[in-house]
Structure formats: C-alpha cells, structure tokens
Amino acid sequence: MKLPSYFRKPASAVMACALLAGVAVSCDDDDDFWDAFIPETDKEATSAQIQGYVFYPALQPASDQNVGQLKVPAGFQVNKFAEGLGKPRMLATSEKGHVYASDREAGIVMMLTDTDGDGMADDKKTVANIKQVHGLHIYNGKMYMAAVKEVFVADINPDGTLGQPRMLISDLPDGGQHPNRTLAFGPDQKMYISVGSTCNACPESNPENATLLRAEEDGSNRKIFAKGLRNTIGFGWHPETKELWGMDHGIDWLGDDEQKEELNQISQGADYGWPYIYGEGKYNPGDRPKGDTTYQQYLQKTKLPSLTYQAHSAPMAMTFYSGAQFPEDYRNDAFVAMRGSWNRSSPVGYKIVRMHFENGKPVRFEDFVTGFIVNNNKAHFGRLVGLAVHSDGSLLFSDDTNGVVYRVSHP
Known part of the structure; x- marks a missing residue:
C-alpha cells in the first residue's frame, strides 16, 4: 500500500492552539484546511498546519427529565440500575447476578445486587480496597483486578463478596497519560492486559507501553502480544x-476529524502503527x-484497522452480546461505550453503539443508546465507561460523571 508523502484534509476554524512535537498549530481563522507535506525521510522538511479545539460540554445532573429523553431502538427501554455510586468505571457481572464496578478515584470495587429482580439494585457494598483499581474480570470463580502497575486476584465468596486480594503482578509500566488498565482472559486461558501509551504520540522508552500483554493465569511469563496500540481499553473475543x-483511541491534536478511532483485529506479533502510522x-x-526507516517502510509492516469510527469519540469498554433477552440478531454483535470528545469543536460520542458482525466480521456501527448530549450540544449528563451483560440478559453501562449505572432491557 503506497501513499503520497503529502495529503490534504478538511478541517474547521481554530478555537485553540497547541504544539505537537514541534509542529505549529495555527490560530488563523481564515485557515480552512489541514495541510501537510510529510517526506519519507528527514532530508526534506516536514510541514504541517493542524487546527485543534478544546471543548468540554457542561455537566448536568442525571435527572428524571434527562434520563427520560434517552433514545434506544424500538422495543428496548433504559433505566437507572443504581445511582449515587461515586465514579463507577469498569463493570463485571457474575452468573449469580452480582454486579461489580470499580471506582479508580476512590480505590474501591463495589458490588451491586438487585435482590427483588425489579431491574434496580437495592444493595451496595464495598468488596475490595485497591489504590487506583480499574480493570475487572471474572475467571474460574475469581475476580481479577488491574490497577496502574499491579494485577490482583481474589476469591469470590458464595454471597458475592471478595476474599483478600492477592497481588499477581507488581511491575506493569508507569501510567503516564493512559493509566487505565483493563484485563480479560481469552479462549486460550491466558490473561490479556491492555497497557496504554504514556503520551499522546511519542516513541516509548518502555516497550510494554502501547501494547496488549499476555500472561499465564498466575501472572507469570508476561510477553508483548501486540504493539502500536495507543490505548485499547475495550477488547474481547468473538463468541463464534x-x-x-479491540477499539483503539486515536491521536489527539490532528484536527476535528482526525485521528479516527480504530477497530482492530488483534493478532499475535502484529504492529498497529502508533505513533508513526494512523488510521x-x-x-x-x-x-x-x-533510524533510516521511512514512513512507507513502517506502513508496510503495520496492520491497518478493519473499521474506523468518528474521531475523538473515545471508545471505552467493549463487550460481545451472548445473552438471551435481546432479539436473536443481536447475538454475537458487540457494544462499545463511547465516552465522548473533548478535543473537538462539536462534541461526539457520549453514547453506546452497536457493532454489527456478519459471518464473524465487523461490517458497521450504529447508535444504540443516545441522548446524553443536551442543551443544543452545549451540555451532557453522562460520559460512559463500563459495559457488561447482566445474567438476566440486560445490558449495563456506567457513567462516572454522575455516578450512575444504567440498564437497557428488552421486556
């Protein structure tokens, strides 16, 4: 695949300026294009003008009025499963119906239980205290929990509470810009750990940054499974x-519509291009x-995405649907929580999207839960993070700005 060393992309008027590794970002309102001349080697000058924004929508409460105007496909309904939770991030569910949520800021894992089956949790308790805990995964009757540099495991008691956490790994790379580790076990019974980059775009000094790692169940024999992944928080295996x-976060400060978020088929030994090749x-x-490596040479060994999604949407958790409550055509499709943009003039994301698979391959995205952006795109009442399929087949997702876990059901 050969690309010219120059290209032009449309962009919007400038609202904020930044400096990207020596590349000046213009503040000229008359600049309507993102222009770049990027030679293969440094024997010619690299010239790029990039327009960048910072826009955080204001935060509104998750009031009944706001929640009531959320949109889901016909036949579905959405309600608050639990609220007043602090800052719930990643979710995990057990076969017995216990729902677990991490709160990285508080350093806790909480357990939510719907004892009467009405679709709303009526019991909440803290079941683990781990500084900066984030990723959660249940495997072989145990809860695995990832913090910035550590991975812990705890037995799950019959009532859903956790035993004393035991540290399996203590030396994951420093967090930097992306400290939110996630983990899961694959069909090969190995532990996979996502380690994001320390920066927006830079060569990493630690080869384990911007990777997906693989280890044994006890955390031993850790190796790099795939690299060039800027921050793949959400990943999973197709059930069939x-x-x-996995969904990878694109580079910031390349304009309103660059870099698009990437859906990658993640293969052992593959390089997904970051920080040199994107999209x-x-x-x-x-x-x-x-060294003497050209962009074109690096591109030749880069595995490109299978699908892309609107830049700056910030994909978080991803989960395949294998429940029985939703219509049959949802089975083996995936859901992705789009946290929402900050590095864009008009907000995007702030929604749950469905990823359609046909014959085991992804073909398109479509909206599933929308409406968190309000007040003519100037405010929001939810930035979404975690996803999990409940034992009853409903879909749960978390918002860490208003402390809510939502439930989508198909009665």
Whole structure:
C-alpha cells in the first residue's frame, strides 16, 4: 500500500492552539484546511498546519427529565440500575447476578445486587480496597483486578463478596497519560492486559507501553502480544470465531476529524502503527520512524484497522452480546461505550453503539443508546465507561460523571 508523502484534509476554524512535537498549530481563522507535506525521510522538511479545539460540554445532573429523553431502538427501554455510586468505571457481572464496578478515584470495587429482580439494585457494598483499581474480570470463580502497575486476584465468596486480594503482578509500566488498565482472559486461558501509551504520540522508552500483554493465569511469563496500540481499553473475543477485537483511541491534536478511532483485529506479533502510522495508513507528522526507516517502510509492516469510527469519540469498554433477552440478531454483535470528545469543536460520542458482525466480521456501527448530549450540544449528563451483560440478559453501562449505572432491557 503506497501513499503520497503529502495529503490534504478538511478541517474547521481554530478555537485553540497547541504544539505537537514541534509542529505549529495555527490560530488563523481564515485557515480552512489541514495541510501537510510529510517526506519519507528527514532530508526534506516536514510541514504541517493542524487546527485543534478544546471543548468540554457542561455537566448536568442525571435527572428524571434527562434520563427520560434517552433514545434506544424500538422495543428496548433504559433505566437507572443504581445511582449515587461515586465514579463507577469498569463493570463485571457474575452468573449469580452480582454486579461489580470499580471506582479508580476512590480505590474501591463495589458490588451491586438487585435482590427483588425489579431491574434496580437495592444493595451496595464495598468488596475490595485497591489504590487506583480499574480493570475487572471474572475467571474460574475469581475476580481479577488491574490497577496502574499491579494485577490482583481474589476469591469470590458464595454471597458475592471478595476474599483478600492477592497481588499477581507488581511491575506493569508507569501510567503516564493512559493509566487505565483493563484485563480479560481469552479462549486460550491466558490473561490479556491492555497497557496504554504514556503520551499522546511519542516513541516509548518502555516497550510494554502501547501494547496488549499476555500472561499465564498466575501472572507469570508476561510477553508483548501486540504493539502500536495507543490505548485499547475495550477488547474481547468473538463468541463464534474466537478472534480478538479491540477499539483503539486515536491521536489527539490532528484536527476535528482526525485521528479516527480504530477497530482492530488483534493478532499475535502484529504492529498497529502508533505513533508513526494512523488510521487508514496515514503518516503522523509529529513523530518520524527511528533510524533510516521511512514512513512507507513502517506502513508496510503495520496492520491497518478493519473499521474506523468518528474521531475523538473515545471508545471505552467493549463487550460481545451472548445473552438471551435481546432479539436473536443481536447475538454475537458487540457494544462499545463511547465516552465522548473533548478535543473537538462539536462534541461526539457520549453514547453506546452497536457493532454489527456478519459471518464473524465487523461490517458497521450504529447508535444504540443516545441522548446524553443536551442543551443544543452545549451540555451532557453522562460520559460512559463500563459495559457488561447482566445474567438476566440486560445490558449495563456506567457513567462516572454522575455516578450512575444504567440498564437497557428488552421486556
């Protein structure tokens, strides 16, 4: 695949300026294009003008009025499963119906239980205290929990509470810009751990940053499974094909519509391009491959995404649907929590999307839960993070800005 060393992309008027690895960002309102000349080597000058924004929608409460105007497909309904939870992040569910949520800021794992089956939790208790805990995964009757540099495991008691956490790993890389570790066990019975980059775009000094790692169940024999992944928080295996898929966060400060979020089929030993190659094979003007390697040479060994999604939507958790409550055509599709943009003039994301698979391959995204952006795109009442399928087949997702876990059901 050969690309020219120059390309033009449309962009919007400038609202904020930044400096990207020596590349000046213009504040000229008359600049309507993102222009770049990116030579293969440094024997010619790299020239790029990039327009960037910072826009955080204001926060509104998750009031009954706001929640009541959320939109889901016909036949579905959405309600608050639990609220007043602090800042719930990642979710995990047990076969017995216990729902677990991490709160990284509080350093706790909480357990939510719907004892009367009315679709709302009526019991909440803290079941683990771990500094900066984030990723959660249940495997072989145990709860696995990831913090910035550590992975812990705890037995799950018959009542759903957890035993004393035991540390399995203590030396994951420092967090930097992306400290939110996630983990899961694959069909090969190995532990997979996502380790994001320390920066927006830069060569990493620690080879384990911007990777997906793989280890044994006890945390031993840790190796890099795939690299060039800026921050793949959400990943999982297709229930039928057992292929591994993950949503990677795009680079910031490349404009309103760059870099698109990537859906990658993650393969052992593959390089997904970050920080030098992004999207559909484009060159990052701020970071040149090391040594005598040209962009084109790096592109040739880069595995490109299977699908892309609107830039700056910030994909978080991803889960495949294998429950029995939703219509049959939802089975083996995936859901993704889009946290929402901050590095864009008009907000995008702030929703749950459905990822359609046909014959085991992803074909398109479509909206599933929308309406968290209100007041003419100037405010929101939810930035979404965690996803999990409840034992009853409903879909749960978390918002860490208003402390709510929502439930989508199909009565």
